[in-house]
Amino acid sequence: MSHLPLTRASVEDAHALIQPHIHRTPVLTNTTLSSLASTPQTTDALKGTQWEGQQPANPKFKLFFKCENFQKIGAFKVRGAFHAVIRLIQERGIEEVRKSGVVTHSSGNHAQALALAAKSFQIPAHIVMPKISTPSKIAGTQAQGAIVHFSGSTAQEREAAVAEVIAQTGATLIPPYDHPNIILGQGTMALEIQKEVQELLQGNSELGVHGDVRGIDAVIAPCGGGGMLSGIAVALHDTGVKVFSAEPSFQGGDDARRGVEAGERITTVKTLTIADGLRTPLGEYTWKIISDKSYVKGLYAVTEQNIKDAMKLVLERMKCFVEPSAVVGLATILYNENFRKMVEQEAPEEGWNIGVVFSGGNTTIDAITKMFADVPEETKEREEGVLGSDGKRVAENVAG
Amino acid sequence: MSHLPLTRASVEDAHALIQPHIHRTPVLTNTTLSSLASTPQTTDALKGTQWEGQQPANPKFKLFFKCENFQKIGAFKVRGAFHAVIRLIQERGIEEVRKSGVVTHSSGNHAQALALAAKSFQIPAHIVMPKISTPSKIAGTQAQGAIVHFSGSTAQEREAAVAEVIAQTGATLIPPYDHPNIILGQGTMALEIQKEVQELLQGNSELGVHGDVRGIDAVIAPCGGGGMLSGIAVALHDTGVKVFSAEPSFQGGDDARRGVEAGERITTVKTLTIADGLRTPLGEYTWKIISDKSYVKGLYAVTEQNIKDAMKLVLERMKCFVEPSAVVGLATILYNENFRKMVEQEAPEEGWNIGVVFSGGNTTIDAITKMFADVPEETKEREEGVLGSDGKRVAENVAG
Numbered sequence: 001m002s003h004l005p006l007t008r009a010s011v012e013d014a015h016a017l018i019q020p021h022i023h024r025t026p027v028l029t030n031t032t033l034s035s036l037a038s039t040p041q042t043t044d045a046l047k048g049t050q051w052e053g054q055q056p057a058n059p060k061f062k063l064f065f066k067c068e069n070f071q072k073i074g075a076f077k078v079r080g081a082f083h084a085v086i087r088l089i090q091e092r093g094i095e096e097v098r099k100s101g102v103v104t105h106s107s108g109n110h111a112q113a114l115a116l117a118a119k120s121f122q123i124p125a126h127i128v129m130p131k132i133s134t135p136s137k138i139a140g141t142q143a144q145g146a147i148v149h150f151s152g153s154t155a156q157e158r159e160a161a162v163a164e165v166i167a168q169t170g171a172t173l174i175p176p177y178d179h180p181n182i183i184l185g186q187g188t189m190a191l192e193i194q195k196e197v198q199e200l201l202q203g204n205s206e207l208g209v210h211g212d213v214r215g216i217d218a219v220i221a222p223c224g225g226g227g228m229l230s231g232i233a234v235a236l237h238d239t240g241v242k243v244f245s246a247e248p249s250f251q252g253g254d255d256a257r258r259g260v261e262a263g264e265r266i267t268t269v270k271t272l273t274i275a276d277g278l279r280t281p282l283g284e285y286t287w288k289i290i291s292d293k294s295y296v297k298g299l300y301a302v303t304e305q306n307i308k309d310a311m312k313l314v315l316e317r318m319k320c321f322v323e324p325s326a327v328v329g330l331a332t333i334l335y336n337e338n339f340r341k342m343v344e345q346e347a348p349e350e351g352w353n354i355g356v357v358f359s360g361g362n363t364t365i366d367a368i369t370k371m372f373a374d375v376p377e378e379t380k381e382r383e384e385g386v387l388g389s390d391g392k393r394v395a396e397n398v399a400g
Numbered sequence: 401m402s403h404l405p406l407t408r409a410s411v412e413d414a415h416a417l418i419q420p421h422i423h424r425t426p427v428l429t430n431t432t433l434s435s436l437a438s439t440p441q442t443t444d445a446l447k448g449t450q451w452e453g454q455q456p457a458n459p460k461f462k463l464f465f466k467c468e469n470f471q472k473i474g475a476f477k478v479r480g481a482f483h484a485v486i487r488l489i490q491e492r493g494i495e496e497v498r499k500s501g502v503v504t505h506s507s508g509n510h511a512q513a514l515a516l517a518a519k520s521f522q523i524p525a526h527i528v529m530p531k532i533s534t535p536s537k538i539a540g541t542q543a544q545g546a547i548v549h550f551s552g553s554t555a556q557e558r559e560a561a562v563a564e565v566i567a568q569t570g571a572t573l574i575p576p577y578d579h580p581n582i583i584l585g586q587g588t589m590a591l592e593i594q595k596e597v598q599e600l601l602q603g604n605s606e607l608g609v610h611g612d613v614r615g616i617d618a619v620i621a622p623c624g625g626g627g628m629l630s631g632i633a634v635a636l637h638d639t640g641v642k643v644f645s646a647e648p649s650f651q652g653g654d655d656a657r658r659g660v661e662a663g664e665r666i667t668t669v670k671t672l673t674i675a676d677g678l679r680t681p682l683g684e685y686t687w688k689i690i691s692d693k694s695y696v697k698g699l700y701a702v703t704e705q706n707i708k709d710a711m712k713l714v715l716e717r718m719k720c721f722v723e724p725s726a727v728v729g730l731a732t733i734l735y736n737e738n739f740r741k742m743v744e745q746e747a748p749e750e751g752w753n754i755g756v757v758f759s760g761g762n763t764t765i766d767a768i769t770k771m772f773a774d775v776p777e778e779t780k781e782r783e784e785g786v787l788g789s790d791g792k793r794v795a796e797n798v799a800g
Binding site for chain 1: 426467469470474712715716717718719720721722761763764765766768769772773
């Protein structure tokens with residue numbers, strides 16, 4: 001596949017192409033969560049963390065949640081998949097693509113996204129999945145009309161299976177993140193965030209906007225392979241809107257952050273973080289963008305407990321069903337003191353309007369049950385901490 | 401408190417009064433769930449039910465979900481509470497009401513709603529709660545600025561505690577459902593459903609509207625004490641929009657349905673249904689409306705398993721966090737063959753556009769974990785059943 005230059009103009013072109021095929025997902029606000037983010041953590045909450053004994057930061061935020069959990073197939077991945085497929089059709093012609101098809105190796109959201117995009121254009125989609133995938137996942141992919149090929153579980157075995165499919169069918173590989181057309185497709189959500197926040201701020205004086213509408217100041221997004229984060233960074237480059245990365249720190253899952261700190265891309269990650277969409281290292285294209293400070297201003301990481309705490313808040317207070325990977329941005333805003341101190345210093349007095357990307361909602365009640373089963377009682381009480389009328393973080397049972 | 405007549409015009413007046421204080425909650429659609437509702441159940445699924453051996457019905461639906469789980473305090477109850485408080489202020493004057501306050505006995509959503517409404521007008525709110533309420537619920541009510549009074553757990557003990565508060569403070573009792581001002585307040589959501597569905601149908605040709613926009617044909621809502629259902633029925637009376645009731649059948653929780661069938665109000669209900677907001681019998685006002693066929697066209701009930709199945713679909717497919725009481729309407733549409741056969745007979749070929757009220761989202765991950773912990777494996781597989789590309793209900797992992 002050829003591709004367009006990695007610029008905002010290309011993201012705008014991508015948006016025009018994919019718009020008929022995707023949902024324009026809502027941007028939601030939540031008074032409780034914005035207040036909580038704008039309230040210092042207690043010194044108790046910092047005990048046992050790297051910030052123990054420090055004065056908790058006091059940043060101000062208005063949070064704008066981009067709900068890609070409401071996107072088709074339940075995740076942002078359809079943006080890149082539709083864009084890549086449409087570009088392929090433009091390049092080769094629909095007949096040729098229908099003859100040869102597309103292929104990817106994934107058992108996750110990208111596979112579902114590619115299957116849907118292919119089905120929309122009556123193109124065969126070959127999905128290579130490990131033999132050990134859960135039956136419901138295999139059935140789900142087949143129900144989307146995709147042709148499932150089984151492989152072993154290692155990266156080598158999966159790549160060999162893909163090579164075989166290509167040899168047999170001539171299918172084109174649509175990679176999950178490290179391709180400019182994928183990056184440009186994912187970046188389209190940044191255009192929607194800017195527009196939707198603008199609309200919300202203009203239409204709603206309750207949000208405390210005075211005089212000119214300032215719009216969005218920053219966006220924070222989860223980073224796994226980095227396709228979405230790079231796309232957002234490309235879309236917002238030179239617009240004055242700052243872009244930040246959020247990752248899980250568990251077992252070195254913050255490979256992008258560590259790589260940027262060390263000045264060298266980390267190419268292998270082995271983490272079993274609950275944020276299972278973010279277990280992947282950066283690719284070549286995504287590294288180039290994400291390691292450039294003029295694109296991504298800062299990279300932050302959060303703990304597994306931070307992710308669970310944030311997830312509980314999003315489910316119970318916002319009433320939004322999200323997957324763990326989706327909340328690492330919110331977790332950073334709420335619990336990462338480095339990020340909070342930076343915002344306290346850099347933001348104007350009224351704080352930042354920040355876009356927070358909820359990347360997807362593809363989890364199950366079963367998975368959530370398991371995730372929260374081993375939380376000790378003490379932590380549970382802390383999890384319930386929300387802002388009280390006295391301005392401290394206390395228990396409360398109130399939405400938006 | 402005096403009150404207006406129970407008419408659509410009164411609901412419109414109520415709406416004008418409360419609109420500045422409540423969220424206009426969204427109406428959401430979901431392709432997967434509308435398709436599932438428009439697909440016959442399998443004969444296997446009917447085994448062990450009262451419909452075993454019968455031909456499954458084949459109705460057509462477009463579902464429009466009114467998401468009161470996104471409402472302030474996470475439930476529709478703020479509508480009635482704000483309306484009752486504003487009417488009280490109009491009648492007595494704000495100074496008088498600020499002196500004496502308002503009172504209710506509830507540990508649930510109505511208490512939270514009344515506390516919020518009272519706080520908005522700097523009125524003291526007295527909430528009588530059983531001593532055995534969970535600490536987080538007590539703290540939550542206090543964090544809303546309410547004055548919590550403790551009582552024993554029986555209805556008599558709670559009423560005695562309320563009488564004492566009234567004797568001491570002169571506070572006005574705001575009952576949770578059986579009062580015209582509460583009923584009129586809850587009914588306001590029906591006006592929004594009509595308007596929002598109209599907007600959706602006009603703006604979206606994908607929904608398959610041809611020629612004139614027909615709008616909504618019916619609304620189905622959960623029925624506990626019946627405040628919300630009566631309000632909706634009053635708002636839609638003589639408009640041509642049919643109103644239906646949904647209840648849990650467990651341990652006689654379908655008291656409204658049974659009462660209407662027998663021609664006499666059932667005044668005591670003892671059920672531990674997971675739909676814990678619907679454990680209440682009808683009151684005098686709500687019975688009068690709900691037992692009148694010109695207001696509520698039919699009453700239906702669903703099993704605990706139906707509720708769990710529907711809840712799983714709403715969380716995992718729609719990505720909406722709802723409480724069990726909220727999904728009895730959807731459960732009726734998906735699983736109650738009496739309802740489905742009736743729609744198959746009564747609806748035009750293209751089916752019904754039906755408003756489905758999600759009444760609230762106030763549950764916790766803990767509660768959901770407990771609820772799904774005892775589901776046998778076999779049932780789980782059935783729960784995962786969703787519409788496949790072959791038109792049968794099979795496993796799939798795709799959001800709207």
